Amino acid sequence: MNHANYNRTKHRLIALSIAGFLALNYPMLSLFDWLELKLGIPVLFLFLFGFWGFFILLTAMVIENSPGEER
Amino acid sequence: MGLAWQWIVPLISISYLGLLFAVAYFADSHSGKSSSLINNPYVYALSIAVYCTSWTFYGSVGRAAVSGVGFLPIYIGPTIIAAIWWPLLGKIIKISKGNRITSIADFIASRYGKSRGIAAIVTLIAVVGIMPYIALQLKAVATSLNVLVHHLQFGFSDEKFASPWGDTALFVAIILALFSIFFGTRHLDATERHEGMVAAIAFESIIKLLAFLAVGLFVTFSLFDGPSSIFKEAFNDPQLIDLMGFSALPGGYASWFSMTFLAMMAILFLPRQFQVLVVENVNENHIRKAAWLFPLYLLIINLFVLPIAFAGNIIFPNGGIDPDTYVLTLPIFGEQQWLALFAYIGGLSAATGMVIVAAIALSTMVCNDLIIPALLRFQLLISEDLSRIILNIRRGVIICLLMLGYLYFRLIGESYALVTIGLVSFAAAAQFAPPILFGIYWKGASRRGAIIGLVAGFIVWTHTLLLASFALSGWIPESFLTDGPWGITWLRPHALFGLDIFDPITHSIFWSMLVNISLLVGVSLFDKQTAVERIQALNFVDVFEQGAKGGDAYLWSGSVSTFDLKRLVARFIGPNMAEQKFSNFIKINRLVLPENGQAPSRLVAFAEQRLAGAIGSASARIMIHSIVKGEEMDLEGVMRILDQTSQVIEYSQRLEQKSAELEAATQQLKQANTRLKELDRMKDEFISTISHELRTPLTSIRAFSEILHDNSDLALEERQKFLGIVIKETERLTRLVNKVLDLAKLESGLMEWNTVQIDLIQITKDAIDTTSKLFEQRSVKLEITLPEKPIMLYADQDQIQRVIINLLSNSVKFSPEGSGLVRIGIRREVDGIGLEIEDNGPGIVEDEKIRIFDKFHQVKDQSGENLLGGSGLGLAICHRIIEHHKGHIWVESEPNQGATFIFILPTTKPKNS
Numbered sequence: 001m002n003h004a005n006y007n008r009t010k011h012r013l014i015a016l017s018i019a020g021f022l023a024l025n026y027p028m029l030s031l032f033d034w035l036e037l038k039l040g041i042p043v044l045f046l047f048l049f050g051f052w053g054f055f056i057l058l059t060a061m062v063i064e065n066s067p068g069e070e071r
Numbered sequence: 072m073g074l075a076w077q078w079i080v081p082l083i084s085i086s087y088l089g090l091l092f093a094v095a096y097f098a099d100s101h102s103g104k105s106s107s108l109i110n111n112p113y114v115y116a117l118s119i120a121v122y123c124t125s126w127t128f129y130g131s132v133g134r135a136a137v138s139g140v141g142f143l144p145i146y147i148g149p150t151i152i153a154a155i156w157w158p159l160l161g162k163i164i165k166i167s168k169g170n171r172i173t174s175i176a177d178f179i180a181s182r183y184g185k186s187r188g189i190a191a192i193v194t195l196i197a198v199v200g201i202m203p204y205i206a207l208q209l210k211a212v213a214t215s216l217n218v219l220v221h222h223l224q225f226g227f228s229d230e231k232f233a234s235p236w237g238d239t240a241l242f243v244a245i246i247l248a249l250f251s252i253f254f255g256t257r258h259l260d261a262t263e264r265h266e267g268m269v270a271a272i273a274f275e276s277i278i279k280l281l282a283f284l285a286v287g288l289f290v291t292f293s294l295f296d297g298p299s300s301i302f303k304e305a306f307n308d309p310q311l312i313d314l315m316g317f318s319a320l321p322g323g324y325a326s327w328f329s330m331t332f333l334a335m336m337a338i339l340f341l342p343r344q345f346q347v348l349v350v351e352n353v354n355e356n357h358i359r360k361a362a363w364l365f366p367l368y369l370l371i372i373n374l375f376v377l378p379i380a381f382a383g384n385i386i387f388p389n390g391g392i393d394p395d396t397y398v399l400t401l402p403i404f405g406e407q408q409w410l411a412l413f414a415y416i417g418g419l420s421a422a423t424g425m426v427i428v429a430a431i432a433l434s435t436m437v438c439n440d441l442i443i444p445a446l447l448r449f450q451l452l453i454s455e456d457l458s459r460i461i462l463n464i465r466r467g468v469i470i471c472l473l474m475l476g477y478l479y480f481r482l483i484g485e486s487y488a489l490v491t492i493g494l495v496s497f498a499a500a501a502q503f504a505p506p507i508l509f510g511i512y513w514k515g516a517s518r519r520g521a522i523i524g525l526v527a528g529f530i531v532w533t534h535t536l537l538l539a540s541f542a543l544s545g546w547i548p549e550s551f552l553t554d555g556p557w558g559i560t561w562l563r564p565h566a567l568f569g570l571d572i573f574d575p576i577t578h579s580i581f582w583s584m585l586v587n588i589s590l591l592v593g594v595s596l597f598d599k600q601t602a603v604e605r606i607q608a609l610n611f612v613d614v615f616e617q618g619a620k621g622g623d624a625y626l627w628s629g630s631v632s633t634f635d636l637k638r639l640v641a642r643f644i645g646p647n648m649a650e651q652k653f654s655n656f657i658k659i660n661r662l663v664l665p666e667n668g669q670a671p672s673r674l675v676a677f678a679e680q681r682l683a684g685a686i687g688s689a690s691a692r693i694m695i696h697s698i699v700k701g702e703e704m705d706l707e708g709v710m711r712i713l714d715q716t717s718q719v720i721e722y723s724q725r726l727e728q729k730s731a732e733l734e735a736a737t738q739q740l741k742q743a744n745t746r747l748k749e750l751d752r753m754k755d756e757f758i759s760t761i762s763h764e765l766r767t768p769l770t771s772i773r774a775f776s777e778i779l780h781d782n783s784d785l786a787l788e789e790r791q792k793f794l795g796i797v798i799k800e801t802e803r804l805t806r807l808v809n810k811v812l813d814l815a816k817l818e819s820g821l822m823e824w825n826t827v828q829i830d831l832i833q834i835t836k837d838a839i840d841t842t843s844k845l846f847e848q849r850s851v852k853l854e855i856t857l858p859e860k861p862i863m864l865y866a867d868q869d870q871i872q873r874v875i876i877n878l879l880s881n882s883v884k885f886s887p888e889g890s891g892l893v894r895i896g897i898r899r900e901v902d903g904i905g906l907e908i909e910d911n912g913p914g915i916v917e918d919e920k921i922r923i924f925d926k927f928h929q930v931k932d933q934s935g936e937n938l939l940g941g942s943g944l945g946l947a948i949c950h951r952i953i954e955h956h957k958g959h960i961w962v963e964s965e966p967n968q969g970a971t972f973i974f975i976l977p978t979t980k981p982k983n984s
Contacts, residue, residue: 010158017154024147025331026324033317037306040299042315045377048143052150052370059154060363 009066016062020055024048076223080216080415087416088250088423091271095254098270109269110353112360117273118347119365120280122149122338123372124204124425125211126493128279128418129395131373135380136394139314144327146373148334150366156358160339160348162511164358166614167349171684175345175503176436180689182510182611183518184604187689190440192522193503196529197342197436198472199537200499201429205476206483207492208422209247211395213240218396219415222403240480247426248473255431256465265431269351272428275420280372282417283398287375289410290382290401298378305381314381322574329577333494336501343425346432426473434468439687442468447693457642461686483544494576495536501580502528505588509595514608520595528587531567535579539564631699633670636678639698643685652681675699753925764807768800810944817951824955829868830861831976835895835906838875845883851891858897862904865980866956874949874960878908878972881945885912885970898973903958905975915964923962924950949974 022028032047039046098108108114127145134142152159163178172178176197180190216239254268295301305311313319320326338344352358383397392400398418402411442464483492505528506521542551542564555563565575567582600608633653641649656677657664664671670678675695682691775793779785785793816822835857846853882893891911898907915923924946953960953974964970 010155013155013157017151020151020154021331024151025328029317029324029327035306035312035316037299037302040297040302042302042306044140044316048140048147049370049374052147052366055150055154056363056366056370059366063157063359063362 005067009062012062013059016055016058023051023055076220080220080223080412083412083416084216084419085246087419088246091274091423092250092253094274095267095271097267099267101266107266107353109266109273109351112357113364114269114273115352115357116361116364116368117276118269118351119344119361120276120368120372121272121343121347121424121428122341123276123279123369123421124493125208125215125418125422127372128283128421129211129215129398130493131376132380132383132397133393133395135314135376136384136397137314137319138321139316139319140377141320141326142376143373144330145334146369148331149338150369151331152335152338153362153366156362160358161355162614163339163507164349164352164355166511166611168355169610169614170688171680173350173439173684173687174432174436175340175342175507176440177683177687177689178345178349179503179506179510179521180440180687181683182607183506183516183521184601184607185688185692186518186522187440187444187693189518189522189525190436190687190689191444192525192529194433194436194440196499196502196525198433198475200496200502200532201342201433202472202475202479202496203483203492203537203540204496205426205429205472206480207496208426209240209243209473209476209480210492212243212247212419212422214393214396215399215415215418216243218393219399219403219411222400223408223411226403240477244473244477247423248430248470250423251427251430251434251469251473252466254427255434255469256462264351266351268427268431269347272347272424275424276368279417279420279424280368282413282420283372284375285410286398286402286414286417287379289405289407291375291378294386294401294405295378295382301378301381301385304385308385311381311384314384322577325572325577326574329573329580330494333497333501333576333580336504337497340503340507341429341497341500342432342436343428346428350432430469430472433472434465436687437468437472438464439690443686443690444693447690447697458645458685461643482546483540492540495540498536498576498579498583499529499532502532502583502587505584505591509588509591510608511611511614513595514605514612515595515600516591516608517595517598517600518604519598520591520593523594524587524589524591527590528583531583531586532579534562535564535567535582536575539575631670631675632668633664633674634668635698636670636675639694640678640681643682649681653678750925761807761811765804768804772797772800772804810948814944814948814951817948817955822955824867825869826865826867828863829866829871831864831871831897831904831906832857832861834868834872835875838872838879839895841876842879842883845880846893849883849886849888849891851883851886851888851893854892854894856894856896862897864904864976864978866976867952870952871956871976874952874974875906875908877945877949878906878974882908882910882912882970882972886910887912898975900975903975903977905958905973907971907973909969909971911969914966914968915962915970916966920962920964924960 029044029047032044034043036043101107109118131142131145166172167178170181172181176190176193179193180186183189254271255265291298291301295304302315306315317323317327322329339348379397379401380394383392383394383401386401386404387397398414399411402408402414438461443461502525505524506516509516510521538547539552541547542549550558552564554560561568565571565578567578570578570581573581637649637653640652644652653674656662656674660673662671662674679688679691679695682694685691686694775797779790779793813822839853839855843853845851879893879895883891886893893911894909896907898905950960953976956976958974958976960972960974962970962972
């Protein structure tokens, strides 16, 4: 795989990681800190697990769409 | 309850451990082959899940039951950093493979100049820091065993709670120690990887996941009607509703943040994680899949934590049951004894996995970085075959580690929840993050900086967390916490310098990271690195760059015989293995061993690496040093060699380049010279020709003029005839002179060009008209095949017409009189369009084809005074004109088959020319 592609994937992953860290910390989290049930599940739990799953999905997509082998 | 649970449970536990051992044995027997069980990303991801210990299995529910989402940062942190594993971890693994790194202490020591001191410090921090974690596992296994048996035996009645075996934790510690020894120290070659252990860990990861999911599904869908029914019931309970927001989280958002950060560091730098992630990694590309599979594992295993926690709080409302045990007690409450047993096996898996890997990782570090260096220093290693001794040392270390863990458990175990103990260990592991992360991205990070940063960070950790935990459990007077040591209030462990806005973990992380990072950076900026440090820094930071490796070989300048070297390595990895590795290396690298038995420096470097695999880089360096005679080079020596070498290489490269340039220039000069000689010769010929050509008309002009001058009585008719000859010869002279002038103009670029859109067909017809008289004179036939439609080009009309006339008159001249035949037609090529003019004259030999376009060149066999273009300038002028239009002109001919002259002009509009 060529260097440019590797760098592209690398930058995407770093951006994703930063976005994840920001979304899962104060003050973003405080937006979901209200005591209410949605679909029978507390809103905070729903956001945390939902975003978590979404984040994993994005990571998988970025990585699996990049060519593998040598860097 | 008729079953004798107090015997069944231990029996099943032992059998389960036996099964694990079988898995490990099976994997080991396939290790290193293509059928290797662990050579795939799925097993790799599962082995990383050793991160989920009994803390996850029991502690998450316990923490969720009192703080809601407070357990989550420990799993969200790894998810976030796993996204950048491929670049980050990939680099660490690449470095480790290149340097045969066996542990995290080895990694840090190797980066900072293979220093024994720093390896020992890292090892000490790791041992002290991980001790609470091992204690946590002992506590979890012992508690779960007691709780399970008690409740299976007596249900939830008020029977007195007592362990049927006395000190359960001690038994657990002993069994786990034996088990770790079986797993980690079976091999005699003492190399760094343990495939059997990895397979067993992966297997355990599956078991604990299935067990937890089974409990989760049972609690959620059998005891309740799905998660929403649990949450709805909790929502109406004023005590439980608070757990659904952030208010229940002690320390609030700051604690959330610091725990996320801690987990991000811990997943990489806990010694056991480093072991499975880096040391046991088979293929770097496995990281790609693991980077999302492992977070997915974390997500799934945490899915039912909140439902179980809330269900437990609803079912056991009065705090009679420890929330840490809900995973066991809820199935028993639902009268599912076998499910409870399965859950217990899951918890056992989680705990044993962690203990085994941690014990192996730590024993490697203690053995390689503390004990062997000490033995070497005091010259206690005299035996020839040391591989057995090393293994025995590791076994002893494992037993000591487990006993220390047990001691810590006895000291403070009862007073802490599982999660809090675990976080103390995380905070210790986080101290390794600055030296590693700075070390692999910043060449300037120095050994002294790393040591001072590490030690300072560790002291802060010890003071704010470890000693504080002793104080909390009563081993140190409580005033240590409330008033500070010796009554110094600004040294209070949970409020250093009066900073009391954080929870203890955040507080400790803040201060320890602050001193660690700032001292590492600060000291490094004012430090001077040694040669080894600089070379290792380069090897680490530039690991992906070609040619970064190789400075190592310069380090050994002394002399040692190959025999001694091999014998030394054999002592640690066994004679057969040593023989095999050496001959392989010599064969692969095509090393030529000198006659006198001296080992080449590359072989010495190789031996050092092999040794590093067995006893760590720092000790390996000492061992090699002990047998190499002569001094290891100092900083200046090494750098001088490196510099000189690179200078010489550069110089010789420049020289080579220069000589290549010189050669090319010589070649060009030669060609130019040949050409000049040719031109010179042609010029001489031309001058003689042109003199001849000029003299011929001049002679006749002069002769006839003299006749006219001397004979005034000449008849008018004759006088007219002579004057006619004079005029004709003068015209011929004028044409000749004009041609010479034209060529000179063309050559000097003074010619004025009038480029417009022209019709090639029309011009050709005009040219044919102009030359028709010539054709008639020599009775040469002209065949014209031209299209009706105009062909538009951008060119100078007069000049192109001149070319056509020139070519036509040439063809007439060379065609035989009477039977001559000239054909003219259109020629199309890829790069343009033009004319071809064919005659049936004598043709042109191969040699002449190019040279006829040279100025002064005259076709050799030309003869006859009447040839108009005999000056050798006509074709040269044509050539210049066509060249100016960016077209080309050439001739196709076979001797005696006639000749075809072709010129092609581009069809595109020229840019201002």
